[in-house]
Amino acid sequence: MKFLIESYGCQLNMAESAAIETLLLGRGLEKTDNPDAADAVIINTCSVRKTAENRIWGRLGFYSAEKKKHPMTLIVTGCMAERMKEELKQEAPFIDAVIGTNEKAEIPDFILGSPLEMLSGYKFLSSYYKEGEFSSYVPIMNGCNNFCSYCIVPYVRGREVSRPVEEIIEEIKFLEGKGVREITLLGQNVNSYSSQYNGQAVDFPTLLEIITPYLDNIIFVRFESPHPKDFSDHLISVIAENPKVAKHIHLPMQAGSTRILQLMNRKTTREKFLALVDKMRREIPGLTLSTDVMTGFPSETEEEYEETLSMMEAMGCTEAFMYYFNPREGTRAAEMDGQIEESIKVRRLERLIAEQIERQARIKGSMLPFRATAIVTGTSRDDKDRYLARGEHNDYFSFSSEKEHKPGDVVIIDAVELKGNTFRGSEYV
Numbered sequence: 001m002k003f004l005i006e007s008y009g010c011q012l013n014m015a016e017s018a019a020i021e022t023l024l025l026g027r028g029l030e031k032t033d034n035p036d037a038a039d040a041v042i043i044n045t046c047s048v049r050k051t052a053e054n055r056i057w058g059r060l061g062f063y064s065a066e067k068k069k070h071p072m073t074l075i076v077t078g079c080m081a082e083r084m085k086e087e088l089k090q091e092a093p094f095i096d097a098v099i100g101t102n103e104k105a106e107i108p109d110f111i112l113g114s115p116l117e118m119l120s121g122y123k124f125l126s127s128y129y130k131e132g133e134f135s136s137y138v139p140i141m142n143g144c145n146n147f148c149s150y151c152i153v154p155y156v157r158g159r160e161v162s163r164p165v166e167e168i169i170e171e172i173k174f175l176e177g178k179g180v181r182e183i184t185l186l187g188q189n190v191n192s193y194s195s196q197y198n199g200q201a202v203d204f205p206t207l208l209e210i211i212t213p214y215l216d217n218i219i220f221v222r223f224e225s226p227h228p229k230d231f232s233d234h235l236i237s238v239i240a241e242n243p244k245v246a247k248h249i250h251l252p253m254q255a256g257s258t259r260i261l262q263l264m265n266r267k268t269t270r271e272k273f274l275a276l277v278d279k280m281r282r283e284i285p286g287l288t289l290s291t292d293v294m295t296g297f298p299s300e301t302e303e304e305y306e307e308t309l310s311m312m313e314a315m316g317c318t319e320a321f322m323y324y325f326n327p328r329e330g331t332r333a334a335e336m337d338g339q340i341e342e343s344i345k346v347r348r349l350e351r352l353i354a355e356q357i358e359r360q361a362r363i364k365g366s367m368l369p370f371r372a373t374a375i376v377t378g379t380s381r382d383d384k385d386r387y388l389a390r391g392e393h394n395d396y397f398s399f400s401s402e403k404e405h406k407p408g409d410v411v412i413i414d415a416v417e418l419k420g421n422t423f424r425g426s427e428y429v
């Protein structure tokens with residue numbers, strides 16, 4: 001029996017798809033990329049943007065035709081399945097099961113013929129490892145309590161649930177055994193992690209301390225995404241002092257104006273955010289940052305947009321995910337007065353991107369020359385004699401070496417120049 005998984009959306013969806021794949025392989029099913037050969041197709045959906053949902057409707061049209069050609073079990077899961085369960089069942093009756101975010105663990109049993117047992121709470125899958133990968137996600141939380149006014153996540157993934165420490169340790173031991181080199185602890189609001197271990201309360205920085213003794217092959221621990229309001233002094237000191245925690249932090253900013261941040265319900269201000277960045281830079285040597293930022297939130301003025309530009313400059317990120325506000329049906333921001341014309345949102349975004357491209361080249365260029373530890377990811381597409389590697393700061397290297405390497409090898413590189421976004425250099429021996 002063959003299965004095919006299509007995944008859309010965030011890293012948590014990707015990690016959950018990898019986990020479902022592992023479970024299905026473990027039950028003796030085979031993976032295929034060919035819809036004509038698939039006996040079961042799982043579409044893991046995203047609801048963050050309307051465009052993501054439109055794409056799924058298109059894929060459903062495709063699979064409706066496929067099902068007429070040959071029998072297959074079609075399952076729709078993920079956030080859209082949660083948000084539009086009834087609509088999906090009505091509009092696309094050829095779907096065999098619409099399975100919400102909380103019930104994904106039931107998918108293998110359903111494919112193998114068991115009726116769906118609906119669960120009331122989110123269940124973490126046993127492992128999110130994808131065979132052959134040296135980089136793995138480790139979900140530690142699901143859901144979100146923050147209700148940022150533009151975001152659908154709390155409505156589709158529900159309230160925060162933290163994964164038990166014991167399960168996280170088990171997964172890390174398993175990944176160690178598989179030769180994994182880096183892990184990313186995942187959650188919608190990772191630094192509000194809250195659990196118990198040996199009778200003690202465990203918050204996110206404590207979790208980082210607890211897992212560290214289990215890390216040997218794993219050389220980098222990353223986490224995504226933290227919320228600025230929950231970025232405690234304890235977390236800053238653990239990042240600074242723990243050599244396994246990568247000194248590259250993704251810290252979502254979203255906007256540079258206090259009024260807009262408040263409208264977004266981000267529970268922070270421009271001043272507090274900048275003070276946090278300053279403190280992190282002072283206390284974490286060699287820190288680099290990345291962020292998420294948007295233009296054209298309802299009622300954003302030109303002056304407030306300029307505040308976003310100046311806060312981006314003050315933050316000095318080496319990477320940024322930049323987008324313009326796209327109203328999401330079902331969120332408060334979609335109903336707000338002062339919706340901004342698309343042409344203005346796009347114009348603002350274009351300048352934001354242009355400035356960021358110039359800024360990251362400037363920051364990265366100023367780091368040269370330097371020596372870095374990195375993980376080999378493959379060979380260079382343009383030059384087969386060079387290898388590619390990714391470093392602690394999520395930076396990419398193209399390097400020459402006298403040695404043979406395979407993906408997952410750890411190397412030390414002397415970087416001497418920057419070409420586009422990639423550092424070039426040679427292996428230090």
Ligand code: SF4
Nearest residue numbers: 144147148151153188
């Ligand atoms: S913190 Fe805000 S943006 Fe992030 S998942 Fe929660 S509600 Fe959405």
